[in-house]
Amino acid sequence: MPFKKKKRKEKSLSYELDMNLIPKHIAIIMDGNGRWAKERNLPRTMGHRAGIETIREIVKECSRLGVKYLTLYAFSTENWKRPTDEVNALMKLLVEYLKNEFDELHSNNVVINSIGDISRLPLICQKELENAYARTNTNSGLVLNLALNYGGRDDITHAFKKMYKDLKFGNLMENDICEDTISKYLYTAGIPDPDIIIRPSGEQRLSNFLLWQCAYSEFWVSNIKWPEFKKEHLHQAISDYQNRDRRFGGI
Ligand code: FPP
Numbered sequence: 001m002p003f004k005k006k007k008r009k010e011k012s013l014s015y016e017l018d019m020n021l022i023p024k025h026i027a028i029i030m031d032g033n034g035r036w037a038k039e040r041n042l043p044r045t046m047g048h049r050a051g052i053e054t055i056r057e058i059v060k061e062c063s064r065l066g067v068k069y070l071t072l073y074a075f076s077t078e079n080w081k082r083p084t085d086e087v088n089a090l091m092k093l094l095v096e097y098l099k100n101e102f103d104e105l106h107s108n109n110v111v112i113n114s115i116g117d118i119s120r121l122p123l124i125c126q127k128e129l130e131n132a133y134a135r136t137n138t139n140s141g142l143v144l145n146l147a148l149n150y151g152g153r154d155d156i157t158h159a160f161k162k163m164y165k166d167l168k169f170g171n172l173m174e175n176d177i178c179e180d181t182i183s184k185y186l187y188t189a190g191i192p193d194p195d196i197i198i199r200p201s202g203e204q205r206l207s208n209f210l211l212w213q214c215a216y217s218e219f220w221v222s223n224i225k226w227p228e229f230k231k232e233h234l235h236q237a238i239s240d241y242q243n244r245d246r247r248f249g250g251i
Helices: 033-039 044-065 084-107 123-136 152-168 179-185 231-242
Strands: 009-012 015-018 025-029 069-076 111-115 143-150 196-199 218-221
Touching: 015 231, 025 231, 033 044, 044 069, 044 084, 044 231, 069 084, 084 111, 084 123, 084 143, 111 123, 123 143, 143 152, 152 179, 196 231, 218 231
Parallel strands: 025 069, 025 196, 069 143, 111 143, 196 218
Antiparallel strands: 009 015
């Protein structure tokens, strides 16, 4: 079913959203799945499964609100340290998500994209991702950007290596190197920096997420764990964002 059309101004609980000031790029550190499961005496993987329901709701709402890019931190370069069972379960959930949600995402014009080195993911994940990119890359709606085997430091290291090769073979000149050039070598090339980074579950750190890109992002943290994060919390984050004074270092 198509997502509903947007109005100019919307009221959700007590959050009135200015539809002309919807952030272009929202990035989310989906945290708290494990604690959510523990509180219910469930295995951690059930927390991740519950987190998928939140992804569905938030993707739908971002799309409806006219957000252009939604980046979800789904698996970090450090998450390989988790027990093998949990890593395998996350990879399985990714494949399940892409298979089950593909038709609805595609029919709602969503572009499926990823950032990070996916060559380390199981082949089945790579295959589903490649298939999803190929089939949605001409869509014009929300870009759903899944951060998979992603780390901010790895992103910068990878960019350095690519730049070094281009410099060595004369495809890039030292004088051409500026901030914009560096941005173009990152996994997020072509995607504007996030306007707001949302972190549920009470932690107040970046955890190696979008380190270069977040220079002027607004942070929004909440104690709500990701499986309990609803569209009303997204509205609250957007409403707070709309009331902030972004000066980008000016006055
Ligand atoms: C952090 O919570 C969450 C993750 C590392 C994985 C997030 C993954 C999903 C929501 C599902 C799979 C993703 C896709 C795109 C299908 P945590 O486990 O660190 O929670 P805790 O801090 O409470 O232990």
